[in-house]
Structures are given as structure tokens and as C-alpha cells.
Amino acid sequence: MSTLPHHSQSFTRLHGPILFLYLHSFLLFFLVPTTSSVALSAEYVLRNVFQHKDQCYKDSFVYIPAVSTQKSPFHTFSTTKECAQRLREEDLPAKLPNCPPGLLDLQLRPVYVAKSQISYPYANLNISVTAHASVETVAFRLQCLSTSDGSDVYCSNSKAMFIDGVKEWPCRAIRLSPEVQYPVRFSYSCFRLTSHSIYAINATVLPQKCRASVIVTAPNFEDLFPQALVDPADEKDVHTDPFWAPMLSVDLSDEHGVWIRLGKAEHAKCDRMAVNVYKEYSNDSQKVSFLETLEMKCPTDSVKLENLAAGRYLLTAYVPIRGCKFICEPADRTCRQCLRTHLNLEIPENRASIGWLAVQKMKDLSFEIFVASLLILFLLVTVMIGGLLVAIYRRRRDSKRVREIQLSTYVKTMIVYVDDNEEHTNCVRVMVDCLRHCATCEPVFDLEKLITAEQLVPSRWLVDQMSSLPKFVIVISPCAEKILDTRAAETHRLVQTRPFPDLFGPAIEMIIRDVTLHSPEARQKYVIVRFSYSPPVPPNLAVLNLPVYNLPEQFGHLTAFLHDLEDVEQMNISQNLSRGRLNDWETAVRQQVLFCEQHPNWLETRWRPKDDQQAEIQFSEQSPTFRAIQTHQDRLEAARKFNIEPPREDSDDEPAEQHQFVLYPPGMADSDVEDDDDEDGDDGTDRNCSDETDDDAPDELPRRMLIRKSKSGK
Numbered sequence: 235m236s237t238l239p240h241h242s243q244s245f246t247r248l249h250g251p252i253l254f255l256y257l258h259s260f261l262l263f264f265l266v267p268t269t270s271s272v273a274l275s276a277e278y279v280l281r282n283v284f285q286h287k288d289q290c291y292k293d294s295f296v297y298i299p300a301v302s303t304q305k306s307p308f309h310t311f312s313t314t315k316e317c318a319q320r321l322r323e324e325d326l327p328a329k330l331p332n333c334p335p336g337l338l339d340l341q342l343r344p345v346y347v348a349k350s351q352i353s354y355p356y357a358n359l360n361i362s363v364t365a366h367a368s369v370e371t372v373a374f375r376l377q378c379l380s381t382s383d384g385s386d387v388y389c390s391n392s393k394a395m396f397i398d399g400v401k402e403w404p405c406r407a408i409r410l411s412p413e414v415q416y417p418v419r420f421s422y423s424c425f426r427l428t429s430h431s432i433y434a435i436n437a438t439v440l441p442q443k444c445r446a447s448v449i450v451t452a453p454n455f456e457d458l459f460p461q462a463l464v465d466p467a468d469e470k471d472v473h474t475d476p477f478w479a480p481m482l483s484v485d486l487s488d489e490h491g492v493w494i495r496l497g498k499a500e501h502a503k504c505d506r507m508a509v510n511v512y513k514e515y516s517n518d519s520q521k522v523s524f525l526e527t528l529e530m531k532c533p534t535d536s537v538k539l540e541n542l543a544a545g546r547y548l549l550t551a552y553v554p555i556r557g558c559k560f561i562c563e564p565a566d567r568t569c570r571q572c573l574r575t576h577l578n579l580e581i582p583e584n585r586a587s588i589g590w591l592a593v594q595k596m597k598d599l600s601f602e603i604f605v606a607s608l609l610i611l612f613l614l615v616t617v618m619i620g621g622l623l624v625a626i627y628r629r630r631r632d633s634k635r636v637r638e639i640q641l642s643t644y645v646k647t648m649i650v651y652v653d654d655n656e657e658h659t660n661c662v663r664v665m666v667d668c669l670r671h672c673a674t675c676e677p678v679f680d681l682e683k684l685i686t687a688e689q690l691v692p693s694r695w696l697v698d699q700m701s702s703l704p705k706f707v708i709v710i711s712p713c714a715e716k717i718l719d720t721r722a723a724e725t726h727r728l729v730q731t732r733p734f735p736d737l738f739g740p741a742i743e744m745i746i747r748d749v750t751l752h753s754p755e756a757r758q759k760y761v762i763v764r765f766s767y768s769p770p771v772p773p774n775l776a777v778l779n780l781p782v783y784n785l786p787e788q789f790g791h792l793t794a795f796l797h798d799l800e801d802v803e804q805m806n807i808s809q810n811l812s813r814g815r816l817n818d819w820e821t822a823v824r825q826q827v828l829f830c831e832q833h834p835n836w837l838e839t840r841w842r843p844k845d846d847q848q849a850e851i852q853f854s855e856q857s858p859t860f861r862a863i864q865t866h867q868d869r870l871e872a873a874r875k876f877n878i879e880p881p882r883e884d885s886d887d888e889p890a891e892q893h894q895f896v897l898y899p900p901g902m903a904d905s906d907v908e909d910d911d912d913e914d915g916d917d918g919t920d921r922n923c924s925d926e927t928d929d930d931a932p933d934e935l936p937r938r939m940l941i942r943k944s945k946s947g948k
């Protein structure tokens with residue numbers, strides 16, 4: 235029989251079928267039972283059709299549409315024999331998987347049965363299974379796991395537990411038709427609950443073939459149902475809450491843990507309930523280790539115990555009422571110990587998250603992991619040492635390997651220097667000559683460009699070179715150090731010794747600006763060189779972090795830098811200068827050193843105060859020197875000197891007396907001379923850098939110059 239109100243049938247009996255149809259057409263939601271969430275969104279009224287003569291099913295409900303004509307939307311299997319036969323039809327395995335979340339709810343609660351003429355008061359176990367989705371059959375069984383009371387019929391081998399010679403655990407089931415609306419609750423409250431017995435309740439769902447399992451136990455009957463709760467009239471002090479202990483159940487449906495639920499009498503009051511969790515030792519069942527205490531604030535009656543490893547556990551549930559304690563000290567006579575319920579629980583497999591299982595696995599295998607880590611570390615160190623040895627071996631092997639690099643591109647390079655004295659300028663001139671003939675470079679040297687060409691403006695020429703040339707060589711000298719000293723440059727200046735102002739200072743300022751604005755690119759563009767007598771690189775220039783090479787020892791590295799070869803600093807470059815050129819260079823350096831020793835105060839003659847007017851040197855403009863060539867002997871001498879082909883004696887182009895030529899200095903020649911010089915060096919061989927050929931050879935003719943014919947001779 236149903237305990238829920240049956241509003242629709244009562245309304246129909248009072249007002250007749252016509253009024254019922256009228257109300258049915260307007261969707262009378264006020265008649266929908268409040269226990270069904272599906273009915274609130276349906277287009278028709280639902281009615282509870284669960285009717286059973288046995289009061290043990292009174293908490294069950296099954297809803298179908300009110301206009302349904304089906305006579306039997308459900309069928310109950312009210313005996314263990316019928317229920318067991320229904321389950322055997324499906325040929326179910328001994329172990330079924332857990333039902334998915336949201337499909338099934340299995341709830342247990344104790345039920346007090348009062349004293350009657352034939353029995354004393356006792357407790358029953360109410361089992362309720364609620365299905366939230368479409369199922370065909372719902373069945374549950376009660377299985378005894380252990381007992382301390384021989385009177386528990388479910389845990390005995392009495393004849394009542396055997397059917398056709400086979401022991402069958404108590405079972406009940408219900409089969410539903412497709413017309414049933416969900417949720418559906420199937421409840422049974424007539425299984426006897428014996429104190430300290432442990433039961434397993436298994437709810438099975440078909441056709442899903444899944445299961446929900448709960449283990450339950452109860453304390454003493456008087457602790458679960460104190461007389462003050464079931465019959466307050468017999469209690470002397472009805473104003474004080476009695477002490478009581480809860481029923482303890484564990485739901486095993488969650489894969490990552492277990493749900494602990496506590497049941498109590500209907501009128502029991504509490505502020506909070508607690509459960510102590512202990513782990514039993516595998517080698518000694520008499521010893522346990524405390525894990526944690528789980529607390530629930532009433533009316534909450536469930537809590538989840540997460541991350542459980544496989545093993546045996548002891549759960550102790552109690553309710554702290556009126557100041558009672560879980561454990562009382564022997565000396566404390568005023569302490570009252572709370573009533574408790576114990577449950578021995580065995581977890582056959584781990585119930586935890588993947589992260590927790592990984593941490594536990596690492597703890598269990600900590601020694602093995604430590605040994606493996608040492609082995610891996612040893613292998614890594616061995617591999618690193620081996621790799622380092624191989625790298626060192628390859629580096630040494632590569633350093634001994636000779637690799638020839640052909641420098642096929644001429645690099646225009648400007649020489650930024652100060653004309654300290656004639657000897658220092660001679661050292662720079664030797665360096666320029668080596669760059670031109672041994673480094674495949676085209677040096678831009680002011681002695682060749684400015685002094686020999688009066689029509690060029692020095693400042694314009696400097697700006698043009700700084701903006702167009704790809705490489706610049708900065709030569710450090712004593713006068714260069716003075717110019718770079720900002721404090722000294724405020725009061726002193728370099729005395730001019732050439733027909734144009736010194737260009738080192740403006741060039742350095744443009745270089746510093748370029749390096750500051752374009753640091754990575756500029757470090758591939760500028761290089762600093764020093765001779766053996768040169769001072770250290772000044773701090774304001776060293777801070778730019780430009781490469782520095784000592785010449786002539788590192789002339790090969792300078793050549794590699796000018797041609798943009800990678801890893802110049804790590805390369806073992808052989809000297810690309812011949813012995814003769816090295817001797818010339820060393821001779822020029824010795825002359826500079828000798829000059830400084832013989833004239834210790836030479837720097838004071840060049841570095842003078844700005845207000846010293848006597849240091850000014852006057853330069854007079856000099857016109858080009860003209861020399862008339864009239865005789866045949868003059869023409870031969872000019873041809874030998876300027877490397878031009880002399881005219882033949884039998885040439886009859888013009889009378890000999892009219893053949894007059896004007897010789898200009900080398901800087902006044904056209905650009906064709908430079909082009910001819912480049913073509914002479916394009917054969918890929920640098921004859922000027924070998925020991926066998928030298929520029930000082932007596933039979934070597936100088937480079938050719940262009941000779942223009944004078945107009946006055948026509």
C-alpha cells in the first residue's frame with residue numbers, strides 16, 4: 235500500500251469523469267505528487283500504483299501516467315525463492331561491476347519494532363533502492379558476513395536458509411514495465427537487524443548487470459534505541475538527551491574511496507557525529523594504527539573516506555553527547571565514555587585516485603627508486619664525461635687539421651689611426667701593405683686618398699667612408715690614447731702635421747655612436763689592433779667589447795675577422811705572412827721603439843695645450859710638378875719608372891719635338907688605375923705573401939700609372 239497522497243483519484247470520485255477530463259486538459263500540476271521530479275515536467279498527471287498487502291513494502295512507490303490502462307506496471311518477487319530464480323535466469327557472474335553514478339541509490343536505516351504480545355522490542359533493517367533511470371529489474375540480497383550472536387538466523391545454517399538443498403540469502407526484487415516513470419523506489423523493511431552482526435547488502439540492476447554494495451553493522455539494541463527515545467514516558471529525566479550509538483554502514487560503490495553513513499533512531503538528537511579510522515597490521519590483527527577522524531555535522535549522516543589502500547581497517551563511530559569522550563583517562567572519574575559502534579572492514583583492492591596511487595607506489599618502492607636513480611645518475615655522469623672527452627679529442631684533432639680557405643672577395647677596410655710620428659706611420663703603412671697583398675683586402679688609407687688628392691674635402695671623405703665601408707680597423711697608439719682621454723682632450727690637442735686636420739677623433743665618435751645604437755651588428759664591423767709598443771686599450775673604448783688583436787702575431791685572426799669567418803677566437807689560424815714581410819714589420823716596429831728611446835719627450839711636441847699658438851704649423855699649397863719629356867731617353871726613363879710601354883722609335887704619329895707628356899702624382903690618376911690593380915690580383919694566388927717573391931726584388935716593376943697627353947704639345 236502507498237503512503238503518498240492519491241489526489242487525482244479522490245478528485246475524480248467527487249466530481250465525476252467530465253470534470254476530471256476538463257481539469258486534465260488544463261494540466262493540473264497542483265495534483266502532481268511532490269516526490270517525483272519527473273512529474274513536474276510531464277504533460278500528464280502521474281499516480282502511484284504501488285499496492286501490496288505486505289506492510290514491509292510500504293515505503294515503495296511506482297509512478298505511471300494517470301490515463302494509463304495497463305493493469306500491472308510492476309511485479310514484485312516477494313519470496314527469496316522467486317527472487318533467486320529471477321536472478322539465475324540472467325546467469326550473472328559472481329562479481330559484477332559497480333553501477334555508474336546517478337543510476338542507483340542504496341540507502342539503509344534502522345527501524346524500531348515495539349513490543350507486542352508475542353515478542354520483545356527488536357530492530358529491523360530498512361533497505362531502499364531508488365532507480366533514477368530506466369531499468370527492468372531491481373533486486374537486493376542480504377548476506378551475513380559475521381556474527382557474535384548465535385541467535386541470528388541469517389548467519390546460521392538452519393533449514394529456513396535452504397531452498398531445494400541450496401543455501402539462499404534473503405532476496406527481494408521488482409520488475410517494472412516500460413510505461414513506468416522514474417525515479418522508482420523499491421523498499422523493504424522486514425529483515426531482522428541483529429546487534430554486532432555484519433551484513434553485506436547487494437543491490438543488482440538488470441539489464442545493466444551492475445551492482446551497488448553496502449556493508450552494515452549495528453551496536454547493542456539498547457544503545458541504538460534508548461528507552462528515552464522510543465518511550466519517553468518511562469524515562470525519569472525526559473529533558474536530558476540520552477546517550478546513543480549509531481548504526482554504521484560503508485558504501486563500496488565509489489572507485490576512489492568509500493562512503494561512511496551513520497543511521498540513528500527517528501527522534502535521536504545530535505550536534506555532530508564522528509568516525510575514527512584505524513589500519514590493522516597485516517602481520518598482527520591485534521594492533522592497529524590511527525589514521526584520521528571524520529566528523530559530520532548533524533543532520534548530515536555521510537562522509538567520504540578517500541584514498542584507501544588495500545587492507546583491513548577498523549571503523550569506530552560515536553556521538554559526543556553531553557560532554558562524553560571517546561577515551562577516558564583512568565584518573566578522571568567524572569569522564570563519561572561515549573557509546574560506540576565498531577566495524578571491521580576489509581578492502582580487497584586500492585580505492586584511490588591515480589595521483590595518490592602513484593605517490594604510494596613511490597613510497598613502497600622508495601629503495602628501488604633510490605637505487606635506480608643512482609644508476610641513472612651514474613650513467614648520465616658517465617655519458618657527460620664521455621661526451622666531454624670526445625669533444626676535447628675532436629677539438630684537438632681539428633686544431634691539428636689544416637684547412638685552406640680561399641679568400642676570393644676583396645673587403646674594403648678603412649684604417650682609423652693617428653699619425654704619431656713618421657716611424658709609427660711607417661708601421662701602419664706596412665700593415666696596409668700586408669692587408670692589400672696578404673689578406674685580400676682593399677685598404678682605405680688616408681695617405682693614399684687625401685694627401686695625393688687635393689680636390690677631396692677630408693670631412694666629407696670621412697663621412698662617406700664611415701657610411702659605406704663594411705670594415706674598420708682601429709689602431710691604438712700613444713697619441714690615440716691621449717685623444718680618447720676626455721679630461722686631457724679638454725685642455726690639449728694634437729698638433730697638426732699634415733695638410734688636413736686629424737680625423738681620428740671624429741671617426742671614433744661616429745664609431746662609438748654606431749656601436750651604442752647597433753651593438754650586435756657593430757661588433758662584427760669594427761676591430762681594434764695593437765702593435766708591441768702600443769698602450770693598453772683605453773677603458774672608454776674597451777667597454778664597447780670589440781675584438782682586439784696584437785699585430786703582427788695575430789694577423790691571421792684579423793684576416794679571418796675581416797672576411798666574416800665564424801668562431802674566429804677559437805680558430806687556430808696559421809700565420810699568412812711571409813718571412814720577408816714579418817721581417818719588414820718587425821724592422822718598422824724596432825725603428826719606432828728606437829725613436830721613442832732616443833726622443834723620450836716626442837709626445838709633448840705633438841700633444842700641446844690648446845692655447846699654444848706656437849705649435850701651429852703652416853702649410854702652403856703646392857702645385858703639381860710638371861716636367862717636360864722631350865728626348866727619347868726621357869721617355870724610356872718615364873716608362874721604366876711608371877710602368878708604361880715606351881713608344882717605338884719608328885713611330886710616325888707626330889714629330890718627336892711635339893711629344894710632350896705631363897706626369898701627375900699617383901693620387902691624381904683616374905679610377906682606371908685601381909681597376910687595373912684589382913684585375914692583377916684576381917688570379918687567386920697571392921704572390922706577394924710568399925717567401926720566394928718579395929716586393930723588394932730588384933727586377934719587379936712598380937704598379938702602373940696612367941699618363942695623360944698634354945694639350946700644349948698639340
